[in-house]
Amino acid sequence: MRKPNRLILSLVLFLAFRANAQDSLITNIPARKAFSLNGQWQYIVDPYETGFYDYRYKELKASNGDAYWNTGIPANKSEKKEHGYIDKYSLMVPGDWNHQKPEFLFYEGTIWYKKSFDYHKSSSNARFFIWFGAVNYRADVYLNGKKLGMHKGGFTPFNFEIPASLLKEKDNFLVVKVDNKRYADEVPTLNTDWWNYGGITRDVKLLELPQNFIRDFVIQLKKPEPGKAPSITPDVEGWVRLDTTPQVGEQLTIEIPELKFKKQISVTGAVTPVQFRLPKTQLWSPDNPKCYRVIISSSADKTEDKIGFRTIEAFGKQVLLNGKPIFMRGICIHGEVAQDVRRAVGYDDARNLLNKAKALGCNMVRLAHYPHDEAMTRTADSLGVLVWSEIPVYWTIDFGNPAVLTKAKAQLHEMINRDHNRASIIIWSVGNETPISQTRTDFMHGLITEAKSLDQTRMVSAALEVNYNSGKNLNLVDDPLGEFVDLVAFNEYLGWYGGMPDQCRTTNWATPYNKPLFISETGAEAKAGFHADSLTRFSEEYQEWYFKEQVAMLKRMPDNYVGISPWVMVDFRSPKRNNPIYQEGWNRKGLYGEKGEKKKAFYTLQQYYNNIKQDTDNKIVK
């Protein structure tokens, strides 16, 4: 047989993971030696955008001394300065601003952050980047009076290159204008059921990299043969992206020391497809979250990651992990630490949240409704928790606006690129409860197609709409998006929104799509510690009854029912929830209260999951 030529091979390889030429994200940051810019930053609150615009509402000129990206220190005692940065006004980075000062609890608007730093370059031939884990929502970044760039999207990483000549040894003046005002044509839009925490909410780092560094790479098990388990010597494929087009003859080396594996690959362009067979390998799964150290090196650069190898697919009515059916015992999680009323960030928060899910008996989490901190997905890898990761295309986005689709796609790219080596992530979700119309379906279909073109090794889904009472006692999940997703997922609140929990006794669920069916939300509110009879809303007894009725109903789910992630793990802040006695600005659907108290319904769900776990021995039992 003739060998396929390299071009054809490359095209085939690119089908599983597409490297997009426009994507500029530098990934795998935790492995990079970087200069941390975390810590105290000085700030100016600027609700009127005074430091950004002149009175005619045009962006100020860089030369304008009143621009807040310029120093506020007067050159002499006569110079008029109406802004400045001092320690008295400081905020911790990373961290939302809302929890740091009482006066910021409900603030939405602009805050200017400023950090001064010295920097000693290790090499005279290096390139420099500033990298942000996330800034909510819009970030305008300036160094020493020069604009480096602007980014929108509150939950994904981004980076800007710093011209080497701009970076000084002493007293660099870094300013970030952070604006978290909500707009109808942004993603998310004006209306969400969570608090819009503002600020530089994740890590900030300065990266010093070689000229032709390794920007991004994918090393994953190949898309599975339909319905088949990977062999014990599984096939890997992916790509490595060098920053610029490399020299002829350049080689890449991929090593997995624990497997005594080493392979050299000739670079074929800025993006080099990678394909090889591993030696005998332990597959990653919740029961055995085995990750291997993978080292990638080029002549100029070297990086490494801890990667788990597994396959995942929707096959007929089932979801197969490493070729075997799994049932997802999930829970939805917001990226919030309720006890401290703040955004979650870093490994301690990630471990605490994921251990709460494990205590419930979960093997899966739905990270709602936006990409969580990278520490979360990395911790999920190491703890063996399956992950649904989502972009904040939530409710009523401006679906008819092509610019909004572009913004949503940008966030989709950043989410997938950051985490495409995480074994824990099995589902990319392109949105939540988007009301059906042709315009919305076209928009969402566009996102699904984009997600699949970037990564064909995972499932793509979204929380779909339900057609209530479409037959006698039958609720049908027949949202037209069902045709395009791999996993048909829906949210239902039978017994909380409309009716009482005993409605579950006569309700049945189905989907016309011959695909696995997942309940991505269900839940009822209860204020922790409030006890009454089970007919009393907001009592722990009501919530417990709700879950008991749900569990009984789940026993009658059709045979394509593959899992559930109830809403929600912990009570969370929401400005929409204003019952003055039970809510006080909190959505109380948590199975844990805001202080971490376990509500009665926690034990109902835990029991359900324990029973499933005991019964599930490589077969699906509801």
Ligand code: GCB
């Ligand atoms: C939903 C949303 C979720 C809300 C929840 C609720 O369907 O997806 O973001 O918080 O319902 O509590 O109403």
